[in-house]
Structure formats: structure tokens, C-alpha cells
Amino acid sequence: MNEILLSNPVIVYLLSESLLFGLLFVAFVITVGILFKWDFDSYSQQQFRLERRAYLVMTIILFVFAVKFLLLIYFVFTIDTLSLLVPGAMCAAGVISANDYGMPLLFLKLLILFFLLLWMTLNRDDLKAKNYPFFRIKSWLFVIIFFLIAVEAGLDYAYFGTIDILKPVNCCSTLYGQMEGANPLPFGLNTTTLLILFYLLYALVAGAMLSGQRVLSLVGMLLFVVIAYYSVVYFFGTYIYALPTHKCPFCMLQKEYYYVGYLIWGTLFGGIYLGLIASLMELGLKAERSRERKAALILLSIFVLLCTAYVAVYYLRNGVFL
Numbered sequence: 062m063n064e065i066l067l068s069n070p071v072i073v074y075l076l077s078e079s080l081l082f083g084l085l086f087v088a089f090v091i092t093v094g095i096l097f098k099w100d101f102d103s104y105s106q107q108q109f110r111l112e113r114r115a116y117l118v119m120t121i122i123l124f125v126f127a128v129k130f131l132l133l134i135y136f137v138f139t140i141d142t143l144s145l146l147v148p149g150a151m152c153a154a155g156v157i158s159a160n161d162y163g164m165p166l167l168f169l170k171l172l173i174l175f176f177l178l179l180w181m182t183l184n185r186d187d188l189k190a191k192n193y194p195f196f197r198i199k200s201w202l203f204v205i206i207f208f209l210i211a212v213e214a215g216l217d218y219a220y221f222g223t224i225d226i227l228k229p230v231n232c233c234s235t236l237y238g239q240m241e242g243a244n245p246l247p248f249g250l251n252t253t254t255l256l257i258l259f260y261l262l263y264a265l266v267a268g269a270m271l272s273g274q275r276v277l278s279l280v281g282m283l284l285f286v287v288i289a290y291y292s293v294v295y296f297f298g299t300y301i302y303a304l305p306t307h308k309c310p311f312c313m314l315q316k317e318y319y320y321v322g323y324l325i326w327g328t329l330f331g332g333i334y335l336g337l338i339a340s341l342m343e344l345g346l347k348a349e350r351s352r353e354r355k356a357a358l359i360l361l362s363i364f365v366l367l368c369t370a371y372v373a374v375y376y377l378r379n380g381v382f383l
Contacts, residue, residue: 063223065221065226068139068142070142070143071143071221074132074136075221078213078217081128084121085125085210086207088121088122091118092204094114095118095200096200096201096204098111118203119184122177122203123181125177126181129173129174129177133174134323136167137314140153140156141153143156143224146226147159148227148228148229151234152233154237154309155231158236159224159230160220162220162223163220166213166216166217166220169209169212169213169216172209174334175337176202176206177206179202179338180199180202182338182342182353183342186342195346198346233307233311234307234309237309247287247291255288255295255296258288259285259288259289260365262285262288262289263285265277265281266358266361267362270354270357270358275340275344276340276344278336278339278354279340279341279344282337285333286330286333289329289364290310292368295308298313299383300371301318301371302318303383305383321367328360329361332356332360332361332363332364333361334357335357336353336357336361338350
């Protein structure tokens, strides 16, 4: 058997994901049955049973969301510990790129977390309305989430099961460095232009949120998350590491850097998630989401201030920029 699959963190992770999938399968079967029989205007015994089952499904999904959030953090921790087993890997960056399943799996996990948060927002509004106006929408959304999690479960086993501990992988310096002088930034950008776009897009998103420009806010956030990722990896991250050649999105998650990466990536994706949900619900369902917009703006502002603070503190201490 693959030595990776015998690692304690991997066993705990895969067992936890398998148990969650089992719970979700039960919820999926119940949800499909409810969808074809649901009639809120009916006062029959069957409708009352369906409503009780709907509450059971809701409880399962809320539990799964909480655990999936923790498991995403544990997944990153797990692949980081595997860097001790995989030759050439200095951190999670080398392990996640050890085969073709790693990066798609990580992206899928982030996507599933977004959809689960969207479901929770819909569910809260649905319960407040008393007549369940979003019941079918959130139920079909859950069906989509279930199939995504089914794919994720397959990728989990495919990823961990095919990591070859005898085959060297690239370290983060190679993966995110400038290979043979090539520009790693998208669209041919240089660092100066990247930073200008970073702050301009943040200002655009903040202005659009405050003025209620939903479409502009939606587009701005989709552009900002891309530019923000590259800005952290290729500029702000070097100030976290205090080393101009160290460019990696994973090393900042380690204790040597006080786990600040969890705060940086958490505020970025948390803000983007809440902002996208607010814009989508306001555009699609005509529902006012001022609370989510404010929370999104606060999280994104913390992200920008934190990144900027690392540069400012380094300059104040050393009198130069990297």
C-alpha cells in the first residue's frame, strides 16, 4: 500500500471526509424525495413529514459546512506534514503539485466552501420568510453541492493514493520562481503595474459595494481575487518572509511565520465569498444583503491593510524596500 495512505494525518482526513460523505448521501436521498413531493400549500400528514425531513437535511448540511471548513484547514496541514515524506518538497507547495490531482482538488474544495456558504445564506432567508420561498432553489443547490463533493471524494483518494514518495518534486522556489527569466505574472504585468491594479481594484470594489453597484462589485471582486493572489505570492509574501527570492503561497501558513497565511488567505477568500454571495442574491433574487456587503468590505479591508503593513514595517525597520 502507498506509504502516504498509511500516514496518520491522511488516515484521519480521509476517514473524516468519508463519514461526511455518508451523511451527505443520506441528506441527498431525502432531499430528492422531498423535491418531488413538496407542496407547502398542502396540510396533509405527508407534507408535515416532509417538513420534518427538511429540517433534518438542514441540520446535516449545517454540520457538514462547519466540519468542511475545519477540514480545509486540516487538508493544508496534512499536505504540509507530507513534505517530510516527499523528496524535494520543502512545504505544501511541492506536495500539492506532486501529481495532476492536487491543484484541481484544492480549487474544488474552495468552490464547495463557497456553495455551502451560499446555501447557508439562502437557508437563513428561507426560514425567516416562513413560507419557504427559496426551498426549491436551495434544495437544487444542495444537489449540485452533493455531486461536487462526490467528485471531491474521488479526487481525495486519487490524489493521496498516487503521490509517489520515490519521485522528487519541485520545491516552492522552483514552482513560483522565475524560470529561465520568464515572467511568472499574468498578462505580462510587472510588479509595479500589479500593485497599482491591486489597490485600484480594491478601491473599485469598496466604492461599488458602498454605492450599491452590484454588477460592478461582482466583476471587480472576480478581478481582484486574481490580482490579489499574484500580489501576495510575488510581492507581499516576500515581506512576510523578509526574503526577495522566497515566493510561495503556502510557507506563510507555517509556525515560523506565526501562521499568518491563514489570516491573509482567510480574509481574502472570506471577503470575496461574502461579496459574491451578496451581489448574486441581490441580482438574482432581489434580496437586500447589506450585512454581507459590509462584512465582505471589512474582511477585504483587513486583508489589504495586513498586506500593506508588512511592507511598511519592513521599510521602517530597514530603511529600504526589498
